[in-house]
Amino acid sequence: MNLENPKRVGVVITTYNSPDWLANVLIGYEAQTDSDFTVLIADDGSDQQTKAVIEEFKSHGILRLEHHWHEDQGFRKTEILNKVIAATDCDYLIFTDGDCIPRADFIAVHRREATRGYFLSGGYIKLTTPVSELINDEMIRQQSIFDQRWLIDQGQPKSFKLKKLTRSRLLVSVLNRLTPTKATWNGMNSSGWRDDIVSINGFDERMQYGGLDREMGERLFNKGVKSKQIRYSAVCLHLDHPRGYSKPEIWAFNHALRKKVKAENISWTDFGIQKSSVEG
Template sequence: MSNEKPESIGVVVTTYNSPDWLHKVLVGYECQTDTDFKVLIADDGSDQSTAAVVEQFKKAGKLNIQHFWHEDKGFRKTIILNKVIAETDCDYLIFTDGDCIPRNDFIAVHRAEAGKGRFLSGGYVKLSMPVSERISDDDIQEQLIFSKNWLVRHGQPSSFKLSKLIRHKVWVAVLNSITPTKATWNGMNSSGWRQDLLSINGFDERMQYGGLDREMGERLLNKGIESKQIRYSAICLHLDHPRGYSKPEIWEFNNALRQKVKAENISWTDYGIVKSNDS
């Protein structure tokens, strides 16, 4: 296992018609201690209100932002993600969502933990809607929202899950090593080498909401790419939102596809970046 570090990092931020949440997330990226990265907005057909937020942050000049967009034809997250993978010049990609505010060491941790032949599986804390709505730019800039006491004081239910906010290095290492959660590819907080993603043909574009990220991670594992747990090291806060795009029949299709990938040790999809009928 090589500890070779990335030369160029891109943060792939998926979004769809959630400009207020995207604003908070981009403020979080303005606060990073490691500033050498690009923000790659993977926009699944949002209207002009999202474009306006992106332009606002471009003009502020703190972030290097590229906005990838396609027409709204329903849930096509995998397609816009594959477009980003295919067109970016970054050699290492961190994948997250436009409702996940990163802690200020988010980029630094992913860079430090990156290594050839592996992908990283980070952690997140799901916030309640009242807390999600309460968060201001100042709260993000001052990193108050990554304090357990601050969150609980503002209405977040207290639970063991808030232990992910611990920053003591020894405890973080212990918790990463003993967590029973597998190091899977999670769309909210995972990273890997662009070349590894190309080697499995990216995301399977037949998949809609429900396990699409896990499926790609399972193909990476089948390819021989290892996974590393950084659940307590790389942290983001997940803002609450409704999930109207979750449908039982789609879950059924996705689960069947994932079972086939596991049973047959499949690493390549014919429905990814390169289509089977491409020359």
Template sequence: MQNPEISIIISTYNSEAWLEKVMWSYEAQTFKNFEMVIADDGSKQPTFDLIEKMKSLVSYPIHHVWHEDNGFQKSQILNKAILACNADYILMSDGDCMARADYVAVHMAKREKGYFLSGGYFMLPMAISESITKADILSQDCFQLAWLKSKGLKSSFKNNKLTASGLKEQILNAVTPTNASWNGHNASGWKADILAINGFDERMQYGGQDRELGERLFNYGVKSKQIRYSAVCLHLDHPRGYKTQDSIDKNLAIRATTKSENLKWTDYGIKKA
């Protein structure tokens, strides 16, 4: 395979059932010239076994970047994964976010020097998350609103994320009140820009470390484009045992400093001070 045009970082931690569904969703992508870099925050053997199995079943290359489990250290493993990326453009998502078949193609088509792309996700309830099969993913049935409604999905304005196209998609991207921030589940940017701000701040645990990276990109002069209604991924449900008020408060304080001091660089990133 020629050098990949885009590297896709997928973060995971002991969640093989969801990761397998996500990996099948990338097998269904219409844009093929990518590599997957799995940023693994200390998973046990079943995740290693799954990745080895999937390497022989999918058509894209997979690199597994792992470190010892030391609590929630997603920022650290993401920095290691960034260095492992072979493409000059990086898309970041999570091991619980299944990508619609046009997902990578949208990121590739809308990428632009001087910008990063900001997408969202469509949250599925647990019962539907569990019911989705490999066949549902490869056929793309599970991305169809009618199929999801047949499984019990309720009507909501948010369902427009799954159906918007053309002018409607452009208008919804333009009018959404959601900021075009760097969202760890659906954002892409140039590797050179991410390295220029020294990647993620490794002091940050759960809660907003992705936003803080985006805030330093803004300070560095990179702008953002909203693709919330263009790049669609389905978020599989799960509990969040690692969410603590302490880590959220600490991260908010770091972000406040980034903003007030207009920081572009973190001393706690890829290169250590």
């Protein structure tokens, strides 16, 4: 493989009116062993509470933080993501959500595994609501939340998925090779070269909640970009919370669009970063 060290890494974090979760996530990025990155907040119209959290973290002087915001006009995650992609000068982008706390080696792993011609597909562990609500600043900074035994003691159910938290490099390598889960693009933990993403025109802005990340990854595949599994190497914890933006009709539209992308080997969308005269 042609390994190439990214010069400028950006972490794109999507958020919408979840300031407490976002604060936990930003603490996780302050605790990174590799501090040479820029945090790019893709804000889908949050109110002043989220802005206040971001300004507070800017004042810490630890993170390079950019806040990209647009007006709240409903679920427009793909639009704000495309705006961030278009605006940044980072050459390598890690995509995650504002409810996913990264382990301290998260950036280091993505940087180390970055490979020309590939995107990276990382893993996450979905916490229960009680465990999510238990987590505080000190637990994140001390990294106790990434210990399997600690999570189980707090009430997280025992599961093979907790193996993602293993510190054994040998076991991680084996599990990454043997996992039956495909290395797809997922919005909680994936990364790729900005020029690859721009080459397919970014996210399709017709897509709403339900498969919008996978759809972009499928177009990357159609473009010839391959995927690399780091499910057990780059890990984050997903905080549980209610979701009010999932609707059957949206899922149906998204499913039909993804089916068309696969069947017709489509890599470019006319509804992405660059806008065409086509309407739909």
